[in-house]
Structure formats: structure tokens, C-alpha cells
Amino acid sequence: MNSKIILVNIFRWFLLLFIQILLLRNLSFYGLATPFVYIIFLLLLPFKIPNLLLYLIAFFTGLTLDAFYDTMGVHAAACVTLAFVRISFITVTVNKDNFDEPEPTLGNMGFKWFSIYAIFCTLAHHVVLFFLETFRLTEFSYTLLRCLFSSLFTLFLIILIEFIFYNRKAR
Amino acid sequence: MRNLWIFINRYNAFFFFIIFFTIGLILTVNNNSYQRSVAVNSTNAVVGKAYNNLNVLKKYLNLGDVNDSLASENAKLKTELLTLKNIDSAKDVVVKDTLSKSQYTYLSARVIKNSITLRNNVITINRGKADGLASGMAVISPGKGVVGYIRDVSDHLATISSLLHKDTKVSVTLKKNNALGTLVWGTKNSDYRKAYLKDVPNHFKIALKDTVVTSGFSSFPPGIPVGRVSNTGIATGDNFLTIEIELFNDFSTLQYVYVIKDKLAEEQKSLESKLPNEQ
Numbered sequence: 001m002n003s004k005i006i007l008v009n010i011f012r013w014f015l016l017l018f019i020q021i022l023l024l025r026n027l028s029f030y031g032l033a034t035p036f037v038y039i040i041f042l043l044l045l046p047f048k049i050p051n052l053l054l055y056l057i058a059f060f061t062g063l064t065l066d067a068f069y070d071t072m073g074v075h076a077a078a079c080v081t082l083a084f085v086r087i088s089f090i091t092v093t094v095n096k097d098n099f100d101e102p103e104p105t106l107g108n109m110g111f112k113w114f115s116i117y118a119i120f121c122t123l124a125h126h127v128v129l130f131f132l133e134t135f136r137l138t139e140f141s142y143t144l145l146r147c148l149f150s151s152l153f154t155l156f157l158i159i160l161i162e163f164i165f166y167n168r169k170a171r
Numbered sequence: 172m173r174n175l176w177i178f179i180n181r182y183n184a185f186f187f188f189i190i191f192f193t194i195g196l197i198l199t200v201n202n203n204s205y206q207r208s209v210a211v212n213s214t215n216a217v218v219g220k221a222y223n224n225l226n227v228l229k230k231y232l233n234l235g236d237v238n239d240s241l242a243s244e245n246a247k248l249k250t251e252l253l254t255l256k257n258i259d260s261a262k263d264v265v266v267k268d269t270l271s272k273s274q275y276t277y278l279s280a281r282v283i284k285n286s287i288t289l290r291n292n293v294i295t296i297n298r299g300k301a302d303g304l305a306s307g308m309a310v311i312s313p314g315k316g317v318v319g320y321i322r323d324v325s326d327h328l329a330t331i332s333s334l335l336h337k338d339t340k341v342s343v344t345l346k347k348n349n350a351l352g353t354l355v356w357g358t359k360n361s362d363y364r365k366a367y368l369k370d371v372p373n374h375f376k377i378a379l380k381d382t383v384v385t386s387g388f389s390s391f392p393p394g395i396p397v398g399r400v401s402n403t404g405i406a407t408g409d410n411f412l413t414i415e416i417e418l419f420n421d422f423s424t425l426q427y428v429y430v431i432k433d434k435l436a437e438e439q440k441s442l443e444s445k446l447p448n449e450q
Binding site: 051052055058059062063066071072073074076077078080081083084087088091132 | 184185188191192195197199201202
């Protein structure tokens, strides 16, 4: 069971980074909306993962992306922020004691919970990402606009992917 | 100590976040030339702005000196430009004296008295005999346009009968078709932005906005822009056209002028004085 989860996550990591770097890196609508779908890997990590491990995974996933995007540290910081939001959100909304779902997927948690979860995480990630990339407040409104459109795009793709691999369990 | 450890452990998510986020931020700023330059620049911008604000008063006090130096530098550069431009290639072979190659030299002068409201307006400038000025020299304004002729010179001052004077006549041509005419302020004119072009032969077709330049027949060098045609339909009843000109230079704000020294002026005068007076 445990090794299966690890294998699935490793496979997912490679697949998503592959898609992100080879395909989505070249995709942009009017320079405003750029999708960062790889964060779905961080969203779908198991509930029971220790915090330190989650942070380490997020950090090194971000660093890998940075290496390909030539933006040293930007993605890493954004992914770490996402990890923090994820932990906070799960702590507030999920009761860990009598809970046996392994992963926070759409099928396990339902559309409402998952969409709110994805919205918070994506927004946090994108805000940090775009503002660190721009690194100035003079372009504040434009950066915010890019953030919003990119978040919408990313969210759309994340929820689409989740529906494609939808396997509803009896709850 | 133990309590502190418990506290940190309880909120480990937050502390891990701080640690990793800081690492990410340090990496961002250190390994990325763009963010580094921006970070440095923004601090510099703050410091620079402070210095700028402190220096505003000082800069303002020096403005007059700066203006003077810039105007004289301009005069020097214009002289050099003319030296390069007006080389007579036919003469170049024989004439060894490089000074005589350029016919005109410029001298900057500051206007110390000016009027525009009178019928005959006279300008006073801060240059005189000591600077080599003589009666009859042409004066132009730094931007565009003619100002007038030197009237009287004292040791350190000179008066100019400006274009807004009944005695001032400048020989000009239309740039488009070289139609020759005489520029005067006009008898019933009180607008310092307007002048009249007289004695243009009737057969020339003149359009609005045509540019008027000096002809080079009076003391002005040829090709100095004077103004543009603003009205062509003035009926005078004589055989020549009279055209209203909108002047390029603004006499009301005149601060600096250039006096043009013509090296060949004396020669031309003595040569032309030998002609019998036919007029």
C-alpha cells in the first residue's frame, strides 16, 4: 500500500514536470495567462505526509522547475508557500483522527472541498510566483491581473484533470 | 527551553515555511542578476531621490551661469559647423588661410532690454565694440528666426533695431520656389508674431504653410528659417504680392540672441558703393 503510493507519486512527479516543461512552458495567452499545472502533484500528496517531508518535496520540485525556467528560487518559494497553505487548509477543514482517505483527490473529497482547496493553494502559489518574478510594486496591477488570469487557467486545467481521472469511492 | 521546543513543534508548519521560504528568497535574489539589480537599484533610487531633493535649490541658483555657458558653447559650435559647411571647394586649393574659409561667425549675447509694444522696437544686448560688434550686423534668435540688425554700438552694449521696427527689412525667399521678397513688420501691424512679405512677383503660386527662409542677400546667412505663410490673399493694388507670415521666433520671450559677423561685409559694401545710384 505504502510503496504503491510512493510509486504513483514518483510517476506523477515525472509526468507532470514533463508536461509542464515541454508543453505548458510554451503556452501563454496574451502574456497574461500562463498555466502551472505541476502544482497538482503537491496538491495530491497523501494526507499523512510529515510536514518536513512535504516542505522538502515542495522545495525541490520548485527548484527543478526553476532550473528549467531559469528563475532561480522563484518556483521554490512559491511551492513552499503552497505547502504552507495546504497544511493550514487541511488542519482547519479535515479531522485527522477518524479519517481514512489516503489522498486529497476530487473523488475522495468531493467537488466542493477540492475546488476550494485548489483555489486557495493555486492563488497562494501564483501570487508568490508572479510577484517574485516581477519583483517590483510599480507594475502591481498588471502583475495582479496576470496572477488572476493564470490562476483561473491553472484551476480550470487542474479540475479538468481531476475529472478525467475521477474515481469516486463510496464514502 | 522545553516549552519553547513544544511551541516550535506545535507550529512546525509555520516555522518550516519561514525557513524554506527564506531559502527560496535568498536563492532568488542571489542567483538571479535581474532581481539583484532591481534590489540594488531600488535602494539606490531611494538614496538618489533624497539627494535630488536636497540639490534642487542649489541647482536653481546656478541656473543663470549654466545658461550663459551653454549659450556661448552653442555659438562656438555653430561657428564650427559653418566652418565645415561653407567651405568653398573651388577656393580651397589656393587659400591657405583656414580662417577665411568660413564667412560667418556667431557670437552669443544676452538680451537686457526688449520691447514689443511700440511701433519701432529696439532691443539692447550685453555685447559691444569690445566684442567686435559693428553697426549693421545681423542678429538671429537661438531657435529659429531673425531678430534684426545692430543699430548702435557702445563699448560693451549694443542696440538692435528688431524686425518690429519700420527701418528693418530682410531679404528672404520662399523655400519651395526661391521667390524673392522683402520681410517687413508692416505699417499697420501690432502683432509681434506676424510680419509681411512684400515685393514677391505676381506669377508665383504661394500656398499656406510654405516656409520662408533668409536669402543671404542681406547680412544674414542664407537658409535661416524665418516663418511660414499664414495668409496669401491680401489685396494691395500693386503689381507684387503681399503675404502674411507667421514668425517662428517669439519676440516676447527673447532671452539670448546670436550676432552674426560677416567677414565679407566690408568688402561687399565698398564694392557696391561704386555702383551709380540708379534707384
